[in-house]
Amino acid sequence: MASFTELVNGMKTTFRTGKTKPYEWRRQQLEGVLKLMDENREEIAAALNKDLHKPKLEAVVFEIDFCRNDLVDTMNNLKEWMKPEKVKKSLANIMDSCYIQKEPFGVALVIGAWNYPIQLTIMPIVGAIAAAYIKKEPYGVALVIGAWNYPIQLTILPLFGALAAGNCVLLKPSEVSWNTAQLLEKLVPKYLDNDCVKVVNGGVTETTALLKERYDYIFYTGNTFVGKIVMKAASEYLTPVTLELGGKSPVYVDKNCDYKAVANRLIWGKTCNAGQTCIAPDYVMCTKDVQEELLQNMKTTLGEFFPDDPSQSESYGRMVNSRHFQRVKKMIDSNQDSIAIGGDTNEKDNYISPTILKDVKFTDSAMNEEIFGPVLPIVPVKDEDAAIEHIVSGEKPLAMYVFSNDKTVKDKFRNSTSSGGLVINDTMMHAGVMTLPFGGVGNSGMGAYHGKLTFDTFSHNRACLERELKMESLQSIRYPPYTQKKMGN
Ligand code: NAD
Numbered sequence: 001m002a003s004f005t006e007l008v009n010g011m012k013t014t015f016r017t018g019k020t021k022p023y024e025w026r027r028q029q030l031e032g033v034l035k036l037m038d039e040n041r042e043e044i045a046a047a048l049n050k051d052l053h054k055p056k057l058e059a060v061v062f063e064i065d066f067c068r069n070d071l072v073d074t075m076n077n078l079k080e081w082m083k084p085e086k087v088k089k090s091l092a093n094i095m096d097s098c099y100i101q102k103e104p105f106g107v108a109l110v111i112g113a114w115n116y117p118i119q120l121t122i123m124p125i126v127g128a129i130a131a132a133y134i135k136k137e138p139y140g141v142a143l144v145i146g147a148w149n150y151p152i153q154l155t156i157l158p159l160f161g162a163l164a165a166g167n168c169v170l171l172k173p174s175e176v177s178w179n180t181a182q183l184l185e186k187l188v189p190k191y192l193d194n195d196c197v198k199v200v201n202g203g204v205t206e207t208t209a210l211l212k213e214r215y216d217y218i219f220y221t222g223n224t225f226v227g228k229i230v231m232k233a234a235s236e237y238l239t240p241v242t243l244e245l246g247g248k249s250p251v252y253v254d255k256n257c258d259y260k261a262v263a264n265r266l267i268w269g270k271t272c273n274a275g276q277t278c279i280a281p282d283y284v285m286c287t288k289d290v291q292e293e294l295l296q297n298m299k300t301t302l303g304e305f306f307p308d309d310p311s312q313s314e315s316y317g318r319m320v321n322s323r324h325f326q327r328v329k330k331m332i333d334s335n336q337d338s339i340a341i342g343g344d345t346n347e348k349d350n351y352i353s354p355t356i357l358k359d360v361k362f363t364d365s366a367m368n369e370e371i372f373g374p375v376l377p378i379v380p381v382k383d384e385d386a387a388i389e390h391i392v393s394g395e396k397p398l399a400m401y402v403f404s405n406d407k408t409v410k411d412k413f414r415n416s417t418s419s420g421g422l423v424i425n426d427t428m429m430h431a432g433v434m435t436l437p438f439g440g441v442g443n444s445g446m447g448a449y450h451g452k453l454t455f456d457t458f459s460h461n462r463a464c465l466e467r468e469l470k471m472e473s474l475q476s477i478r479y480p481p482y483t484q485k486k487m488g489n
Contacts, residue, residue, distance in 0.1 A: 007198055008213040011168040014195045020138060020166045023079060028164040030075045032191040033156065037068050040187055046153055051151065051177040053318035058273060063152040070157060070434050070451060074164050080454050084464070087329045117191035129464035136168030140216030145207060145230065147178035147222040149276040154196055155184060159220045161454025168196040168219065172210060175351055176204040176320055178323035215239055217458060224443055242447030245440050246370050248282040249397045252387045252413065252428070253290050254404035262403045263297035264377070267305060269427030271354050274317035275374035279399040281427045282370060283360070285376045285387040291358060291378050295340050302341065302354055311344070311351050319350040319373060328352055328373035334365050338377070362390060384409050391417050395443035401427050420444050434452070
């Protein structure tokens with residue numbers, strides 16, 4: 001195999017030929033991704049099951065069809081998205097045409113602009129005949145580094161978004177979900193342009209080496225610690241980055257809620273993919289009274305979701321590997337006195353039962369780091385103000401969940417806190433609304449994607465102004481000498 005330098009340089013050379021820019025090439029690649037997904041549904045679901053014991057329904061809904069629906073939407077809208085975007089103009093530019101072009105760095109483009117009608121009545125100001133618009137252009141070669149918990153979704157979404165925007169892509173799936181990573185390495189060359197899309201598999205050594213190369217865009221999904229490593233590497237060449245990171249996503253449950261509905265929505269968010277979701281509800285804050293109501297209802301919900309014990313259920317996943325199993329088991333072991341529900345583990349198949357911890361304190365070990373497993377601590381607080389105080393004194397979360405029927409409470413959280421996403425009266429559902437930006441803020445990430453925003457993320461907005469070399473006499477007002485007459489005196 002070629003060295004990483006040769007690999008990246010080869011893609012840069014291809015990109016410079018302009019091959020990736022036409023609509024037809026982009027469309028062809030998107031059709032390739034669609035075919036890849038459609039012809040390999042079973043194989044993809046099987047790899048996800050091998051990696052994470054991912055239930056078939058979760059594989060289809062959160063990985064395969066999640067990508068497919070967004071992909072089809074991208075295909076249907078791509079022509080429209082690629083069009084230059086009209087921008088507002090001031091009186092001084094009324095005769096000009098201004099536009100933003102989404103473009104690659106350092107590559108000259110033919111700009112397709114639309115024209116404005118010439119309004120001769122306002123012409124005397126300074127205008128000349130010109131065009132102004134936003135043109136979206138590809139950056140060039142994009143490095144996409146994926147995480148293991150949704151190994152298809154987190155690689156395929158940025159992959160087709162980058163292709164739709166006309167970039168070349170170097171895809172680095174997570175080595176932790178090894179079966180899926182190998183499947184992607186096998187399938188991608190079969191369906192996509194081999195000069196423009198490459199898959200590199202490997203671990204920290206390979207990713208570290210890849211990060212030494214120069215890209216035009218880096219899109220990273222994973223933990224915050226490595227996010228900083230990626231950003232440092234990107235800073236060497238001032239390469240733009242999207243960082244999709246994690247952290248602790250808090251929940252507040254207000255009094256006077258429908259506790260059964262709250263329990264269902266919380267337990268669903270916490271047990272989906274065995275809690276290994278970046279936007280999983282990490283911990284719950286509520287009053288002591290609400291804690292008791294919630295615990296009763298959570299017991300009922302768990303009995304309904306997994307009637308024959310979660311370890312026997314086809315609807316319940318496993319920890320991805322023994323390292324993550326041990327990490328979460330240690331958390332349970334050191335909080336033995338707090339276990340209200342669950343707490344069962346089986347090292348043989350990395351099984352951890354849905355576990356609810358009660359009367360947890362902010363200083364307890366379960367509150368130190370992102371849980372990323374099926375353990376849900378409940379921290380009693382005095383009221384919503386105490387919960388807000390805790391949230392704003394820490395890092396800005398990726399997601400925040402508030403359960404309440406009270407407008408004042410909802411407004412307080414909306415107006416006094418910040419997070420990547422805010423969902424009121426549910427968990428995780430915002431990720432499926434492809435018109436909403438998906439991403440973090442501060443420690444939980446930088447940039448956002450999904451739907452058209454993925455296309456925008458991988459496009460450079462080039463500001464374009466086109467004028468005509470006509471009516472030069474009208475321009476003289478801006479040229480020296482700056483006479484008193486020109487100043488209006
Ligand atoms: P991971 O271990 O798969 O790492 C992600 C990628 O980083 C991998 O491709 C890996 O090869 C690379 N990597 C790991 N260590 C590295 C190093 N030292 N130097 C360079 N590259 C390195 O995934 P993870 O970090 O365990 O993923 C879980 C975290 O990701 C959680 O914090 C979760 O919240 C977050 N996450 C965020 C999103 C999101 O969309 N915001 C989605 C999924 C996961």
